[in-house]
Amino acid sequence: MNTRIIALLAVHNRCELTLKSLENLFEQDGNGTLFDLTAIVVDDGSTDGTSAAIANKFPQVRLVRGDGSLFWCGGMCRAYEESADLKTDFYLLLNDDTFVYSDAIQRVLEAYKEKYTVKDAGHIIVGSTCAPSTKELTYGGSERVSNWHPFRYNLVEPKDVVQPCDTFNGNFVLIPKLVIEKIGFLDSHYTHRIGDTDYGLTASEAGCKLWVTPGFIGECSKNSPKINWDSAVLSFSNRVKMLDSVKGMPVRESRRFYKKHGGVFWPLFWIMPMIRGLFFPTRYS
Numbered sequence: 001m002n003t004r005i006i007a008l009l010a011v012h013n014r015c016e017l018t019l020k021s022l023e024n025l026f027e028q029d030g031n032g033t034l035f036d037l038t039a040i041v042v043d044d045g046s047t048d049g050t051s052a053a054i055a056n057k058f059p060q061v062r063l064v065r066g067d068g069s070l071f072w073c074g075g076m077c078r079a080y081e082e083s084a085d086l087k088t089d090f091y092l093l094l095n096d097d098t099f100v101y102s103d104a105i106q107r108v109l110e111a112y113k114e115k116y117t118v119k120d121a122g123h124i125i126v127g128s129t130c131a132p133s134t135k136e137l138t139y140g141g142s143e144r145v146s147n148w149h150p151f152r153y154n155l156v157e158p159k160d161v162v163q164p165c166d167t168f169n170g171n172f173v174l175i176p177k178l179v180i181e182k183i184g185f186l187d188s189h190y191t192h193r194i195g196d197t198d199y200g201l202t203a204s205e206a207g208c209k210l211w212v213t214p215g216f217i218g219e220c221s222k223n224s225p226k227i228n229w230d231s232a233v234l235s236f237s238n239r240v241k242m243l244d245s246v247k248g249m250p251v252r253e254s255r256r257f258y259k260k261h262g263g264v265f266w267p268l269f270w271i272m273p274m275i276r277g278l279f280f281p282t283r284y285s
Contacts (some may be wrong), residue, residue, distance in 0.1 A: 001034040003109065004176075006083050007092040010042045010075025012068070015050040022058050024218070025094065028105045035105065040082050042066055042075040057147040071188055071246055073195030076170070080185045091180065093196070098129055098139075100172060100218035108174045111162050111213045122179050122208040124200070126165060127217030128158040128170035140221045141212040142167030142200075150262055151269055156212045163212045167200025172217055179208055187256075192246045194257050201261045206270040230277030231284055239278055249274065 011018045022039065031037045039061045043051045045068025045239060047227035064082050066075060076093065082210055083091070090112075096227045101107070108125040128140030142153035144166045156165045173196070183206045186195045204210060218247035229239055242248040 002033070003090065004088045005037050005090045005092055005282075006086060007039040007086045008076055008079040009039065009094050009096050010044060010070065010072050010079060011046065011050060012013075012044045012071075013046045013050065013094045014096055015046070015053050017050045017052055018050055019057060021094065021096045021099055022054065022061065022177050024100050024102075026058065026060075027102055027279075028100070029102050030106050030140045034190065035109065037105070038086060038088070040064065040079045042070065042079045042088075044068055044070040044075045050270050063259050071192035072170075073190040073192055074188070076195070077186055077188045077190070078100075084203070089177055091177065093170045093175065095171045095220065097285070098171045098218055098220040099113045099132075100127070102219040104172065105174075107215075107217060108172075111211055112174060113177070114162055115211055120209070121176060122174065122182060122203075122204055124168075124179060124208060124210045125174040126168040126210060126212050127174075128212060128215075129171055129218050129220035130216045132219045133219055135216075137216075138220050139169040139171040141168045141210060142197075144202070158212055158215050160214050162214060165200075165210045165212050166204050167197050168197075170196030171220055177216065179203060182206060183208070189256055190253050191250065193249075194253060196272065198257055198260065205261070227285070230256060230273075230282050230283070232281040233284075236278065239281060243274065243278065249277070260276070 041054060041061050042064045044066035051065055054063055070078055108127055111125045112123055126141035129138050131138050137155055137157055141156045142165055143156050144153040145154050156163055169199045183202055186199050229242035244251050255270055262269045
């Protein structure tokens, strides 16, 4: 029996990008021979014809429509719920602005097989992406770089060997069903941000191993930092408003995150980014 993989995507008003991402996904080497690929896409209230375009071009996709309130983490949780009646060996987290190379899935499966043992099947495999023009690292696995600060991470630059990491961006991540049976799926308390980083840390703390594949698995442009809530281009009042927004640093959600992973000093780690962002905003280049 072929390895079974369910790809999960949450999309909103990026029709052209979504279609390109799905096209690359279904053109994977080995699909139907080495593995069988299913995709579940949650279209969270798109108004640009995304759902109709997906249904027309990719009838094999299981399409779920949201009302615009799910965002990324909520949409991914909804996609996972939709998979309940399907049998699978792996789940693949995929962003719709990530354009994978034709051997991407084959390579993450190879990395998994390299680390798999009968006694230890709890391995999450993270694919790194690069910028289309510069080929510089944009998203992937991150490693902790401070012994005292639990939230200081650097992206792991992919090499020609599998490397460990501590958490990840959810652009392209292969998660065995065995891991989800152990620790569950993404935390539904998060709406948009934090959910992928939280899951990586939760998996690490539960004894699962996280690995970065050799080389890049695809391309994804870096999001513009100028829209961040802590940007100096925003007025103080606008930074206050954006702080607790879905795409900012929502107070309740960020409190949950820092309390879960910050140890005894979590209140300090939680409050300092807010103070810094409000009173000493970042001047992005």
